[in-house]
Amino acid sequence: MYELNLSAKISLNIVFLIGIIFIVYLIVKDKINVEFGLLWIFAFLVADFVVLSSKVLTSLTSFIGGIHPSAGLSILAFAFVFLLLIIFTANLTDLHDKIKRLSQHISFLELKLKQSEDEKRKSNE
Amino acid sequence: MKKKTNKDEILVIVPCYNEEQNLRKVISELRDVQKIMNNLALFFINDSSLDNTEGILREEGMDYINHPVNLGYNYAIQTGLKYGLKYRFKYFILMDGDGQHPPSEIEKLLNNYEDEVDLLIGSRFKDGFMSTYEIPIIRKLGMMFFSFFTSFLIGSKIKDTTSGFQMFNEKVARAMYYIYEAKFPDAEAIFLLNLLKFKIKEVPVEMRKRSGGKSMISSFALLYYPVRVLFGLFLSIGRFFIIRSKIKNV
Numbered sequence: 001m002y003e004l005n006l007s008a009k010i011s012l013n014i015v016f017l018i019g020i021i022f023i024v025y026l027i028v029k030d031k032i033n034v035e036f037g038l039l040w041i042f043a044f045l046v047a048d049f050v051v052l053s054s055k056v057l058t059s060l061t062s063f064i065g066g067i068h069p070s071a072g073l074s075i076l077a078f079a080f081v082f083l084l085l086i087i088f089t090a091n092l093t094d095l096h097d098k099i100k101r102l103s104q105h106i107s108f109l110e111l112k113l114k115q116s117e118d119e120k121r122k123s124n125e
Numbered sequence: 126m127k128k129k130t131n132k133d134e135i136l137v138i139v140p141c142y143n144e145e146q147n148l149r150k151v152i153s154e155l156r157d158v159q160k161i162m163n164n165l166a167l168f169f170i171n172d173s174s175l176d177n178t179e180g181i182l183r184e185e186g187m188d189y190i191n192h193p194v195n196l197g198y199n200y201a202i203q204t205g206l207k208y209g210l211k212y213r214f215k216y217f218i219l220m221d222g223d224g225q226h227p228p229s230e231i232e233k234l235l236n237n238y239e240d241e242v243d244l245l246i247g248s249r250f251k252d253g254f255m256s257t258y259e260i261p262i263i264r265k266l267g268m269m270f271f272s273f274f275t276s277f278l279i280g281s282k283i284k285d286t287t288s289g290f291q292m293f294n295e296k297v298a299r300a301m302y303y304i305y306e307a308k309f310p311d312a313e314a315i316f317l318l319n320l321l322k323f324k325i326k327e328v329p330v331e332m333r334k335r336s337g338g339k340s341m342i343s344s345f346a347l348l349y350y351p352v353r354v355l356f357g358l359f360l361s362i363g364r365f366f367i368i369r370s371k372i373k374n375v
Contacts, residue, residue, distance in 0.1 A: 100196055104204050107190045111208075 003054050004069045012051045012073075016044045039087075043080050050076060134166045135292075136214040137231070138205030140198055141169055141222035145176040152185050154228040162235065168208055169222065170201040203305040206298050218292045226290040230330040234292040243297045243323035246283065246315075247290035247330035254284065258334050267351055275312045278358070279319040283327055286312040290330060296372075297323055303368045309350055313357035313364075320365045321372070 004012075020041055027037040050057050050073065061072035137155065141148060152167075159165050169189035171179050173196070182189040190204060202219060209217050218234060220226040230247060238245050249256050254269055271286045288311075293301065300321055304314045318325060 099194070100200055103193050103196055104200070104207065106193050107204060108207070111190050 140201035147224040237328040248285035250284040
């Protein structure tokens with residue numbers, strides 16, 4: 001079984017660190033909300049833990065039938081991306097439903113306004 | 126704009142999207158029908174049209190509602206149903222604003238609507254799938270497939286599962302309100318209403334080809350439609366329990 005060498009561990013750590021700094025920057029700038037930001041930071045920290053702990057990474061790699069630790073890392077990344085996509089899809093559906101409700105509500109308010117304006121005009125006549 | 130509260134009135138729900146080419150004719154024909162049947166109330170849903178649909182509805186003095194954004198055919202119907210249920214209409218008629226459903230055929234729906242029927246579908250097919258107008262062969266084959274499949278599922282013959290020309294009562298309208306959460310609830314709606322123990326009947330009606338404007342259903346949707354309907358039928362079993370509990374709670 002292979003293990004990640006030191007230079008790979010250092011470069012991956014730099015990538016994760018840049019990732020965390022970028023996510024924090026986006027949260028501060030209100031570009032992503034805190035919940036999603038925390039999810040990303042949590043994912044980076046888990047990945048970092050796996051990279052630093054050789055035993056966990058080799059166990060994960062052998063569990064999926066891989067030889068090289070990069071296979072274990074890739075599976076971890078794929079799993080996270082899939083999870084995130086499912087969460088995003090659910091959120092998108094929820095947003096779609098909210099927009100629909102809001103639009104219908106606005107429509108009915110507009111109708112009510114029209115009706116009361118008509119009634120007012122008629123009573124003035 | 127007048128408030129509708131008459132319980133004996135029948136609400137005709139007409140969803141419209143970019144129908145400026147067809148709308149005046151539809152309105153004029155509907156007015157002719159209203160002269161014969163004075164218990165008919167018209168309600169148009171302008172699904173955020175980009176053309177002068179709203180202008181025509183305003184000029185003609187129609188009762189209408191505007192969607193601030195385009196929500197699609199199913200939600201336009203849902204808005205109409207919401208309006209009808211709010212003002213306690215007893216019966217509902219769905220028809221398209223593109224002129225494909227001749228308003229003169231409303232009389233056929235009314236004459237064939239019996240007390241024991243909950244949903245009456247205006248079918249474009251008479252004997253053996255002979256249509257009142259020419260339908261492209263691929264589309265016709267699809268319609269035939271869904272007709273056989275839906276008929277098999279509900280245990281009675283329904284020829285036109287895709288017809289949007291329908292008449293139903295208040296109970297069905299409540300169920301339809303939830304059913305129309307789905308994008309193409311044609312066969313799914315029939316299957317679900319049958320599961321909910323509603324009586325469904327079909328009556329042959331004349332239908333016309335769209336003379337102008339663009340269909341609310343895109344060409345991509347025509348490819349997506351069969352997959353979506355089959356999946357919808359599969360999901361119906363789960364949705365049945367949800368809709369049943371929602372109707373009970375109303």
